Structures are given as C-alpha cells and as structure tokens.
Amino acid sequence: MADLIIIGSGPAGLSAGITAAECGLSVLILDEYLKPGGRLLGQLYEEPGGKWWNGIEETRKLEKRAAALDLDIRLGTAVSNIEKEDGLWHVYTDRETFTAPSLLLATGAAESPVAIPGWTLPGVMSVGAAQVMTNVHRVKPGSRGVIIGVSVLSSAIAMELNIAGIDVAAIALPKMNEVNKDGANPAGVMDSLLHVSHMAPSKFVQFGSKLMQNDFMKKLGITFYPKGGVKMWGIPVMLRKAVIEICGTEQVEGVILATVTTNGQVVPGSEQRIDADFVCIAGGLYPLAELIGLTGCPFHHIDELGGYVPLHNEQMETPVDGLYVAGNITGIEGAKVAMSQGVAAALSIARNFGRQGLDDILREAVEYVGETRRKAHIQFHPEVAEGRRKMQQYWEEYEAAQERIAPEEPVVEKEVLQGV
Amino acid sequence: MTDKDMIICRCEEVTYGELVETANEYGCNARELKLRTRAGMGYCGGRTCRNMVDAVACTVTERDSKQVTLKYQPPVRPVHFGDLGAIGHD
Numbered sequence A: 001m002a003d004l005i006i007i008g009s010g011p012a013g014l015s016a017g018i019t020a021a022e023c024g025l026s027v028l029i030l031d032e033y034l035k036p037g038g039r040l041l042g043q044l045y046e047e048p049g050g051k052w053w054n055g056i057e058e059t060r061k062l063e064k065r066a067a068a069l070d071l072d073i074r075l076g077t078a079v080s081n082i083e084k085e086d087g088l089w090h091v092y093t094d095r096e097t098f099t100a101p102s103l104l105l106a107t108g109a110a111e112s113p114v115a116i117p118g119w120t121l122p123g124v125m126s127v128g129a130a131q132v133m134t135n136v137h138r139v140k141p142g143s144r145g146v147i148i149g150v151s152v153l154s155s156a157i158a159m160e161l162n163i164a165g166i167d168v169a170a171i172a173l174p175k176m177n178e179v180n181k182d183g184a185n186p187a188g189v190m191d192s193l194l195h196v197s198h199m200a201p202s203k204f205v206q207f208g209s210k211l212m213q214n215d216f217m218k219k220l221g222i223t224f225y226p227k228g229g230v231k232m233w234g235i236p237v238m239l240r241k242a243v244i245e246i247c248g249t250e251q252v253e254g255v256i257l258a259t260v261t262t263n264g265q266v267v268p269g270s271e272q273r274i275d276a277d278f279v280c281i282a283g284g285l286y287p288l289a290e291l292i293g294l295t296g297c298p299f300h301h302i303d304e305l306g307g308y309v310p311l312h313n314e315q316m317e318t319p320v321d322g323l324y325v326a327g328n329i330t331g332i333e334g335a336k337v338a339m340s341q342g343v344a345a346a347l348s349i350a351r352n353f354g355r356q357g358l359d360d361i362l363r364e365a366v367e368y369v370g371e372t373r374r375k376a377h378i379q380f381h382p383e384v385a386e387g388r389r390k391m392q393q394y395w396e397e398y399e400a401a402q403e404r405i406a407p408e409e410p411v412v413e414k415e416v417l418q419g420v
Numbered sequence B: 001m002t003d004k005d006m007i008i009c010r011c012e013e014v015t016y017g018e019l020v021e022t023a024n025e026y027g028c029n030a031r032e033l034k035l036r037t038r039a040g041m042g043y044c045g046g047r048t049c050r051n052m053v054d055a056v057a058c059t060v061t062e063r064d065s066k067q068v069t070l071k072y073q074p075p076v077r078p079v080h081f082g083d084l085g086a087i088g089h090d
C-alpha cells in the first residue's frame, strides 16, 4: 500500500508526486489519460520577452524527475469513486481498487459548453479538444474553423491552430440567451480582456490596453469596435459579432454570424453565413470537482476561481482528514501556479506524515505559490488574487466554527457521503 | 433551428425551451430543475450539461454558494456492470 495516492498526473499531480517521493513517501499516481502531463501537454505560446512555453517539453522535464525517483504512475486508469473507511481511502478505478491513508486530488479543470443551436453537431468541439488534437496528437481538427467565445484561452489556441496551418475563419462571441450570459456580452468581454491584457501572451489582448484605461474610453472602444473584427495573426477577432447558429445536416458546414449591440442583442438583418468544417467552443473553465464532491468536503462558489471550489487552506489541506488538493481543482490558473501548489501540497502531506524539519520549506513553498501567481503571464480571471483571499477567509471562518464546537479537535473528520 | 428546440442535455434529450419554461413556471433551483426535466440524469451523469442547467436555474433562483446544487454521484465515470458489484458495499 502506498502512503499517498494522487489522482491526476497534470502539472500539479506530477510536481506533488516528485516532492512527496523526495520526502521519502511511497506514492501512486493515477490518471485516466494515456500520457502524463494533463493540460500542460497542449500548451504552446510565446511569453512576453520572446521565450516559448512548450508544454510537451515541460512535461518531459517532470517525467524525467519522476522516472529518476521510480514513481509509480498508472495511466489509462479512470477513477470512478472514492470512499473513506477506517482511516483509509479506497480509490475505485476501472482496473483495480487502491488504498492509502492520504489522498491528493489534482483533477484539474473542465470546459463549459455554450448553448447555440447546432452545438451538438459532429465537428463541434471544445477549444481544449482542438488543442489536444493539434498539439498532442498532431491531427488537424478540420481545414477551416470558427471559434466561439473570446478569451485569453481561445486567442491562445487560435494562435496554436494558426501555427499548425489550420485556417481559423473568425473568433466571435456566442449569442446571448439564458445560458450564455457573461461570455455573450461584448462590453463585459472587452472589460475582462483589458484587465488581463498587460501580461497576456498574445498581441491581441495587449492591443489598445493603454488607450482603454477609463470607462468612457471602454464604452467608446466597444461602440466603435470594428464590426469586421480586429485581426490577430490574420484571424478576425469579433467582439461585435455573435454566432447565432451552427449549420449543417450531418456535420458542421458553417455558422451564421450576426452583428450585436454593445450589450449583446442581435441587430436584425445583419446575419451572414460563413463556411467552416469545424467549430470550437470556448465557454470557459471550471474546477473539476466530481471526485472531491463525493467526499463531503465543503464547497464555496467563487466566481474569480471559476466556480465551486473545495474548501482548503494555503497548505492545500481540506477539512477532511487525509484529503488534499492542488492545481486547477482549487481555482483556474496557469500551469506554473499548479506546479507550485503541487509542491506545497506534498510538503504538507509529508509533514502530516511526521516527517521532521519541513516547516520552513513548507512556508517557503506557500509563499512561492503567491509569488508565482503575481508573476503569472497567463491569468484566467482578472481578480484571481481576490478569489484566493475569499477562500482563505472561508477557511478561517470554518476553523473558528469548528473550534467553537470541539475546542480540542479543530478539524473534524467528515463521514463519506453514500450515494442516494 | 430556434433556441427553443436546441438540445441542452444530450443523454436525456432535454431542450433549452423545456428548461427555461420549467424554471420560469416553478422558480426552481438547479436540483429541482434536474429532477423535473431529467436534464443531467443520463448516461454521462451531467458531465456536459451541468453548467448550462445550473445557468438556467440561476436566472430564477439565487445560487447556493455553499453547496454544489447539482450533487455529484458515484460512479463519476461509466463502469461495467461486472465491476459495479465491487462499488459501494452497503
């Protein structure tokens, strides 16, 4: 039996596994995908200063360190359930059931779809799927695509498709309805792009950020934003056009674009059809909480972190005994933050296992997470630091409440919830 | 195709129109919307439509920020019938 099971071999899980093994723990890493690296694998972009961030290279570095430590990584192993019994975690997979006293969940993020008529046609995929096909499997998702959803992520992936020689006809907003709210509002989208623009890895999101510093200029900016879009690497980025329908009978054949007002209402008569054989949906990322949702760990919905996030502290501990989190499951951020969180989590686990002399490096590791966040080139939400502050506050409130209930035992072990 | 006929939950074939109408009629939260329409209760366990169902419910109710309204249930991945016996030994 391992001391620690890590679910997820993305940057967070791999970094945690390496650090935990260096502390002398026996570690088992499980991942359902056929390669280690998680979402790191697909990443490829130029950082300000001209250095390229190549996720395949970064994964290789982690894999080498893992191999040197003889880490046990089981790929193609999907975890379908976790339960705690008599102080041991039981991890059910499609292969076998594993047990360990400590469990680190590093399951990353999932992508949200958008609701546009035709979104269920073959040939419609998430931007992440297009990224994995192109950068990891080296398969073109199609010959001419349209990306729906304007964000740092979608502009980065548009550029990656462009590098691979795939024609991207347009990046446009989704149409406004009860599902696609924030992402369909031109003024709101522009505002959030401008907030992250100074550090963004793409020229598009850096555009005009100096010009747009006050609200008046922003309003003017979106009012006069060219209807034909602003070109980025030859791809029109359309903040004043929305895809109102994806067309095709057996598969994607094109999309219908329409001009929208500054608050996202379609201007009648402005519809135009453009041809495409694939469509990518960028509806945003949210922490993938399905496994931790089975443990009874409390949650908080924090917009700045991307949705429902399990309660945790800066040492990556949850209130559930022996349960830890790291990476995008704690909030949507870049790969470097995920790695630093993985290291902090592993040090916490080793310390709680009774390894001596780790207090100082754990404190440094926690500080390093904050530093990495401040220096991050890629930011998914402009107020992520505020989201982190909220989580820390919820943690403190939780601890104070527990102390009122049981002064000598601040962290109460939660019973595992059984299915209804 | 109109928004009304657009499928939101593919597994249970629940449309946008059905979700919006049900939410408006009952003013229900995401869990109730799921139970009334079966959206998110199919084969994939709501992996794809969860956020869309949640978004529709949030147009008529306050979000419960301390609880995942659309609760997660094991198994979170499809499992073979043969393996199912090994899960949850009540």
Ligand SMILES: Cc1cc2nc3c(=O)[nH]c(=O)nc-3n(C[C@H](O)[C@H](O)[C@H](O)COP(=O)(O)OP(=O)(O)OC[C@H]3O[C@@H](n4cnc5c(N)ncnc54)[C@H](O)[C@@H]3O)c2cc1C
Residues within 6 Å of the ligand: A007, A008, A009, A010, A011, A012, A013, A030, A031, A032, A033, A037, A038, A039, A040, A043, A044, A045, A077, A078, A079, A080, A106, A107, A108, A109, A110, A111, A127, A128, A129, A131, A153, A156, A285, A288, A291, A326, A327, A328, A329, A333, A334, A335, A336, A338, A378, B076, B077
């Ligand atoms: C489409 C997309 C593009 C992104 N692009 C960038 C980018 O360009 N730059 C950037 O910095 N960040 C990007 N990110 C953010 C990215 O999530 C982080 O950079 C980083 O990969 C998060 O690391 P992680 O270890 O938390 O999770 P991940 O890298 O997502 O790894 C999680 C792992 O857990 C595994 N897993 C999940 N559930 C199970 C289960 N039930 N059983 C077994 N295994 C499971 C998955 O297979 C996966 O390998 C992107 C994210 C997405 C979704």
